[in-house]
Amino acid sequence: MRRALVATAFAFIAGPALAHPPPLGIPGFLGGLLHPAFVPAHLMAIAAFGILCGQHRVAWGIADLAAFAAGLAAGLGAIAVAYAPQWAGLALLVLALTSGVLAALAKPLPPFLGLALAAMTGMAVGLDSPPDTIKVDEANRMLAGTALGAVILFAVTRELSARLVQALARPWTRVGVRVLGSWIAASAALVLAMQLSR
């Protein structure tokens, strides 16, 4: 009975799921794992926030990683009970723009703002990742893959950014990280304007 309910629920969310089918046509866990890296809005939101966290790693510690994972779990949990809001894609663009601008500015930010951004980014990624299948087992595998893929992508970006900013500590590495932030913010702003103007 429960399986039938979940399957019916996924059938209702089939519309938004078609927005980005499994990357490279790969289904299951691997498709979910690759999903955050192959959907541009997800990649940009996670990368922009990872860059920002790398710039603040000394001040924020690993709390941002925990908040991101918690937000992601909440978002994927909502998907698992068939809550897939249409606004999640727009929220990702807004978050990519916000994190990108903050990374480009490279000003110190209070930890609570970092944690709030972490939770929101994780949740938006989760909410915008409905599995493109109505088979419950495969959907669960995809959701698990997406959770792992998003956390890995975030952790890697965060670590690279921190190394460029702190370990190398050369002017060009700090500027390079800020340039990446501004590129992401610029791209997100343009697409956000396009979507809002429709």
Next chain:
Amino acid sequence: MGGFLGGLAHPVLGPDHIAAMVAVGLWGAFLGAPAIYLLPVVFPLVMAAGGVLGILGVPLPGIEIGIASSAVILGLMVALALRPALWIAAVLVGLFAVFHGYAHGTELPAGADALAYSAGFVIATGMLHLCGIAFGLLARWPQGRLAVRAAGGAIAIAGLLFLGRLAV
């Protein structure tokens, strides 16, 4: 060609965009720190603001003239080795960034790969700046300084040709 590669190719296929973006990089390198660091960070953001105006359909007159003029003026700044205050340079470059962004914004394709396309052309624009900055670093040496100023002059002349083409 759509998606990321289409966006990447877009600025590179417009000689007026190439000339102006390279001139921005040249001038940034010529001005030295902090302009050389600020420029590649601020330009994409201001360009995006111009792009948003274009997407929203806010009327902005003289876009093509503004783009062609950017090559003339920025090229002249380099050729004449002018070093205004940082805020003046920032306002001037920012103004031209709005024109370039507006033109890009109106040409942004609708569809699922709009984000990949916009990322492509923002990155291509940044790469053109980097080309200008890399060449502009030659200004550390006397002969290199001459070469950089000559490049600025060539860009200004190209800008005049672009303006002349618009007048025809």
